[in-house]
Amino acid sequence: MKYLKLLITAILTAAVFYGLNNKFGDIPALGKFLAPNQGIWQNEGDEIISGEIAISGLDEAVTVHYDAQLIPHIFAKNDKDLYKAQGYITAKHRLWQMEFQTYAAAGRLSEIIGEGALNYDREQRRNGMLFGAENSLDVVKQDPEALALLEAYSAGVNAYINSLEPENYPVEYKLLGYQPEAWTIDKTMHLLMYMTDMLCGRDYDLEFTNTIKKFGKKRFDILFPDFYDIIDPVIPKDTDWSYIDTEMTEIPEGEMADDTISVTELMTKPHPNNGSNNWAVAPKKSASGNAILASDPHLGLNLPSIWFVMQLSTPEHNVYGATLPGALGVIIGFNDDISWGVTNATRDVKDWYKIDFEDKSRKAYKYNGQWKETSVRLEEIKIKGKETFIDSVIYTHHGPVSYDYNFKSDNELKGYAMKWAGHIGHNFTDLFYKLNRAKDYNDYRDAIKNHVAPAQNFVFASKTGDIAMWVQGQFPNKWKGQGKFLMDGSNPDHDWQSFILSDYNAHTKNPERGFVSSANQHPTDSMYPFYVFNDGYDTYRSRIINNFFRSKEKFDVEDFKDLQNNNFNLKASEIVPYLIENLEISELSEDEKEALDILKNWDFDNHIDSKAPGLFSSWNNSLYNLLWDEFDVEEETLKWPFTYQYMYMLKNHPDDDFMDIQDTPEKETAKDLIQQSFKETVEKLNKWKEKNGDYTWKNYKRSYVGHLLQALPAFSVQNIPIGGDGNTVNAMTRNHGPSWRMIVEMGDKPKGFGIYPGGQSGNPGSKYYDNFIDDWAKGDYFEINFLQSESDSTSIQSTQTLKPAK
Numbered sequence: 150m151k152y153l154k155l156l157i158t159a160i161l162t163a164a165v166f167y168g169l170n171n172k173f174g175d176i177p178a179l180g181k182f183l184a185p186n187q188g189i190w191q192n193e194g195d196e197i198i199s200g201e202i203a204i205s206g207l208d209e210a211v212t213v214h215y216d217a218q219l220i221p222h223i224f225a226k227n228d229k230d231l232y233k234a235q236g237y238i239t240a241k242h243r244l245w246q247m248e249f250q251t252y253a254a255a256g257r258l259s260e261i262i263g264e265g266a267l268n269y270d271r272e273q274r275r276n277g278m279l280f281g282a283e284n285s286l287d288v289v290k291q292d293p294e295a296l297a298l299l300e301a302y303s304a305g306v307n308a309y310i311n312s313l314e315p316e317n318y319p320v321e322y323k324l325l326g327y328q329p330e331a332w333t334i335d336k337t338m339h340l341l342m343y344m345t346d347m348l349c350g351r352d353y354d355l356e357f358t359n360t361i362k363k364f365g366k367k368r369f370d371i372l373f374p375d376f377y378d379i380i381d382p383v384i385p386k387d388t389d390w391s392y393i394d395t396e397m398t399e400i401p402e403g404e405m406a407d408d409t410i411s412v413t414e415l416m417t418k419p420h421p422n423n424g425s426n427n428w429a430v431a432p433k434k435s436a437s438g439n440a441i442l443a444s445d446p447h448l449g450l451n452l453p454s455i456w457f458v459m460q461l462s463t464p465e466h467n468v469y470g471a472t473l474p475g476a477l478g479v480i481i482g483f484n485d486d487i488s489w490g491v492t493n494a495t496r497d498v499k500d501w502y503k504i505d506f507e508d509k510s511r512k513a514y515k516y517n518g519q520w521k522e523t524s525v526r527l528e529e530i531k532i533k534g535k536e537t538f539i540d541s542v543i544y545t546h547h548g549p550v551s552y553d554y555n556f557k558s559d560n561e562l563k564g565y566a567m568k569w570a571g572h573i574g575h576n577f578t579d580l581f582y583k584l585n586r587a588k589d590y591n592d593y594r595d596a597i598k599n600h601v602a603p604a605q606n607f608v609f610a611s612k613t614g615d616i617a618m619w620v621q622g623q624f625p626n627k628w629k630g631q632g633k634f635l636m637d638g639s640n641p642d643h644d645w646q647s648f649i650l651s652d653y654n655a656h657t658k659n660p661e662r663g664f665v666s667s668a669n670q671h672p673t674d675s676m677y678p679f680y681v682f683n684d685g686y687d688t689y690r691s692r693i694i695n696n697f698f699r700s701k702e703k704f705d706v707e708d709f710k711d712l713q714n715n716n717f718n719l720k721a722s723e724i725v726p727y728l729i730e731n732l733e734i735s736e737l738s739e740d741e742k743e744a745l746d747i748l749k750n751w752d753f754d755n756h757i758d759s760k761a762p763g764l765f766s767s768w769n770n771s772l773y774n775l776l777w778d779e780f781d782v783e784e785e786t787l788k789w790p791f792t793y794q795y796m797y798m799l800k801n802h803p804d805d806d807f808m809d810i811q812d813t814p815e816k817e818t819a820k821d822l823i824q825q826s827f828k829e830t831v832e833k834l835n836k837w838k839e840k841n842g843d844y845t846w847k848n849y850k851r852s853y854v855g856h857l858l859q860a861l862p863a864f865s866v867q868n869i870p871i872g873g874d875g876n877t878v879n880a881m882t883r884n885h886g887p888s889w890r891m892i893v894e895m896g897d898k899p900k901g902f903g904i905y906p907g908g909q910s911g912n913p914g915s916k917y918y919d920n921f922i923d924d925w926a927k928g929d930y931f932e933i934n935f936l937q938s939e940s941d942s943t944s945i946q947s948t949q950t951l952k953p954a955k
Contacts, residue, residue, distance in 0.1 A: 196241060196910065199947040203954040204237060204308045206301075211951040213238060216934045216944050219909035219917040222460040224939035229301045231463050232477045234951050236305025236332070239457055239474050243911040244309065245319035246453040247474035248329055249857060251336040254278055254343035259532040261327050267532060271540050272416045274528040275551040277572050278346065280544075282338035284574035289334075295578040299334040302477045306332035320913060321858065340475040345571045347448070348493050348603035350419035351684040354501040355410045355565070356788035358635040362409050363787065364779075371798070372790040375682045376675055378797065381695050383494075383606055383620060383667040384655045386674045393653050393678050398628040401642030408503070410635060410786055412558045412565070416551065420449055422875055422885055424686060425492035426713070427608040428666035428694055429616040431659060436705040439896045442610035443709045444481050444490020445887040447880045450854045452865060452919060454907025456480075456889045460936060461585070468585040469901065469935050471889045478581035481891060483901060483935075486588040487611045488893040492667045494620045495684050496604035498570035500631075500645075502547045502638030506562050511543050511553070515639040521546070547638055548572055566638055568645065570623055575601035590615045590658065597621045598651045606667035612895045618665040619656040620672045624649045627680045649679055664698040666691070668878075685791045689719040689876040706902065709892045714879050714928035716872040721765050722753040724796050728768070731823045744831045755846055755872045755879075762874065763849035767834055772799075772826035778811050799823075846872060853884050854906050854922060856913075864913045869906075871926040879928075890930065901933035 198215045211234040214222040221238050225231035239247065252258055256273030258266035273279075289295050310329050322328055361369040429442040448455055456471040461479060470482015481490050506523075507513040513520035526549070528540040543550040545566045553564035576599070583596035593609045597619060600607075604622035609615070625632075625645040636643040655672045657665060670691035671683060697712055698704070725748055737745065744764055751761035773795055780787050790798075798805060803819035810817050817825075834844050842848055847870045856864035873879030873886065880886050886906075893901040904925045910917035924930070934944050 196912065196915065198949055201950045201952055202312075204233070204305070204951050205954040206304055206308075207233060207951060207953040209953065212939050213949045213951065214936065214939075214942070214945045215947050215949070217946055218458075218921075218931055220458050220460070220934070222462070222934070222936050222945075224462045224936075226463065228298060228463060231461055232298050233301040233305035233308075235459065235461060235472070235477055236302040236307075237309045237951065238305075238459070239472070240306040240309035240332070242909060243453055243457055243474040244306075244329060245321045246857065246911050247306075247340070248332075248336070249321070250343055251339040251475060254339040254346075255282070255336075256528070256530065259530055259538075261325050261533060263533045264535055267530065267538060269417065270530045271528075271538075271556060272551075274530070274540060275542055275549055275556060276346065276416065277549045277551075277567065277569065278339070278342050279528075280526070280549065281345070281569070281572040281574075282335065282342045284572060285341070285577070286335060286338045286574075288574035288576050289338075289578055292576055292579060295576060295582065296334070298477060298582070299337055299578055302337065303332045303334050319911060324858075324861075337476055340473065341577050342571065344473065345603045347419045348423055348605070349499055349569070349571065350421045350423050351495075351686070352418065352497075352499045353684070353788045354499075354632065354635055355412070355415065356782075356786055357633055359410050359785060360787045361634065363785065371802075372794050373683070373685075373788070374791075374794065376671065377683065377688055377793050379688055379692070380671055380674060381688065381692050382670060382674050383618060383672045383691075384657050384677075385660050385662060386676075387661075388655075388657060388673070388676075390677055395626070395650065395653065397678060397680075398626050398631070398646050400628040400630065401640070410565070411560060411563075412552050412786065414557055415786065416557070420885060421685075422880070422882070423448055423493060424669035424880070425490075426666075426668045426690060426694065426878060426880070427490040427492050427606065428664060428698070428712075429488075429608050429610040429618075430698065430704050431616050431663045432614040434663035434698070434702065434704055435894075436703040437894060437896070439894050440610040440612075440614050440616055441704070441706060441709060441892065441894045442483075442488040442490060442608060442616075443713060443890075443892045444492075444608065445713055445890045446481065446491065447886055448888040449885050450888060450906050451857045452854055452907055452913075453857070453911035454888070454905055456905055456907075457909065458889075458903065458905070462936070462939070466586040467935075467937070469933060470891065471903075471905070476581075477578065478585050480581060481889060482585075483893045483895070483899050484585065484587070485612070485899065486895075487593055487609060488895055488899065488901075489584060489587075489593065489610075490608045490891065491605045492608075493669050494604035494606045494622065494667075495669060495671055495681070495686055496620070496622060496624055497627075497632050497682060497684060498602055498604055498622060498624065500568045500636060502545075502566045502568060502636050502643070504545055504547075504550055504564040504566050504638045506564065509561050511550075511564070514545055516546070517639070517641050523550075545638065547644075565635070570602040570604075570625075573601050573623060575599070575623075589613065590617060593617070594619070606672070608665060608667065610893070610895050612897070612899075614895075615659060616665050617656065617658040618667060620654055621651075622654070623651075624654065624679070629680045630682075631680065633682055653679070662699075664695075666694045666698065668694055683791070687720070687791075687793045687876065690878050690880060693717060693719050693878050706892055706894055706900075710902070710928065710930065712878055713887070713890050713892070714873075716755040716877050716879050718753045718755050718762065718765070718874065718877055720792075720796070720876040721751070721762075721769075724769075724799070725751070725753070725765060727800055728772075728823050728827075731820045732827060733820075733824055736824065737828075738831075740835060741828060741831045744827075744834070755874050755877055757847035757870045757872050758845050760844055760846070762846040762872075763844040764830065764834065766849075766874065768827055768830040771830050771833075772822060775810065775822050775826050776807060779807065850874070850883060852881060852886075852926075854919070855884060866919050866922050869922060869926050887925075890925070892930070893933075898937070899935060901935060902930035903933055904930045 256270035425446040470479035550564040668690035873881040
């Protein structure tokens, strides 16, 4: 990205500013933004990555080698210097991104983009994002070593910030007219809460409550079963749970609140498909005789990328992998002895309670037959160009009252309180500090055993050949049905009664089948004694992965690459033949018959040049909406039925009353819906084709990676030619999918491969801003350059030395 893109951005700036001004308030002057001496032109070019830099507070010099991908390999003599250097180097390449994300997490966007962000900020505060971050910080403060490391990281970030003059600020500061502020350990806590919330997107208690009230329990259970009829869980079905000897929580009377939810609109939720794949094979299933591990988290794709790849090394440890800008250590990666990855676990750790207040003052609420005092947290939200907004958030023993008559609800005597494991204080720093240094299975287990939230499937592989998977988090020991619907906040029996012991969390080590895997499916089968309900992740990716590893005896790294980029659409393969079988071909037009031939000849691969994926996707959406015309999701705050159950209903209950279209006098069946939706789809796609060209999957899907501000197309990458969809292992939808693909073979020396849809630099003027995207889309990887020592100069293009300031 050179002057051309920057020129385009400059031309677009007036329009962007107009939009921002009308939405969010004040904006900087164009003249200052375009000034040659301090404006956008100062941000053209690549970062300086050689020479010496003096940094206050370092004990000894730190060496930073950069390879051809602009990946820093940091070698320090001690932990404190290492994390100070990590903070400095991360800020050097990703300052605006890391700070902007903490503003978003803490509900502070109004400070920089104005009043239009106020409702978002109020949601963040009312969800207890600051409350949870403070609780975690209190826990960290009880660990002097972890606290010292966090402070070292913050000092490194601030050393970089203090070295900047306004003309050197990242371009986004200039666009929005503000400047960086000092980094604090609070900001790291805010970032980690942001990630915790991002991975807790499938929270449907309120929608489920309204849905069961409207359709009844029998109908509800068909559409939202605790288990699908086909399940291949994270932990193998043959696992013996007999060692679990704790008491299960008994079901009390009154399983849920007794009324329909009355909110004007629900709060913004994280993307429901935030998930991931990971897997590992044992030596007996590896062609090389070494354990091999893969991990690829599926998240919203943005520029700058959510991940920043680094190597961190001291004389005591050496680790490489994906880091989160703003947090210390490696989050997904490997060291000389072990490798690990994470996926979103299907566990419900966020519940909602109906709160009945004593009177309009909301100073007390009904609990256990008495009136229990509330507390009030005053949230001061600063607004650019406006007076500060004060939001009074009521807190109960359950947690914050997120909805009340002051926010998205109109009943003065009622509210809805959130109980969330994310509010429980926990020590992320200790988790990743230990994991980065782990040498074997016991160290891995010790690192993750106290993890609280978000619920994660931690995959593991070691140099000695062990593989494992733990479904880890602090999970309440719920009675059957608890937390699936709105609960009665006045009933003590509806509180979380206890937590499942960490040792009883679902897990497997060295299973007989020779592999472990997770793809956000149900963690266990029904034999696991604790209550775990289905939150709607479909079973397709998990079954493709598990069937792949059952398909032959041995696998190698190339097999892993092929699987991460696999575009096979199992969902389509299971439903399209049925749909075709139920079409009345004699009633089809020539255009419709042509479309039918495309589907008949489809191999169910979502390849970029195939027309079938777009045809199926459009038909599937049309049929889904036609079937569920009874669901006025927006007006009545209902939950759309699970996609997998929609297929189940078509095949097994084709004459069910749900098949009837409400607005017609006739009684329709599945066959009628299939016919009507197919005709609508062909007509729609032919109109689309007239405007956009052929509906090949590349052209129809139009994948992109957008800048975090979204309003800056010149800082984004459009029309990326990548296959897959949300049901394939290569889970790439329009702008959501594999955010970091990593494969590691654990031998005497680990051999790794990685790629992600972005680049190491956060500067849109740098060639390293988006340079990985083309290879990522093609399914290519860079071979990881895992240096063994500071003196190892393999493939290093430059070196920078951080020295103690005199």
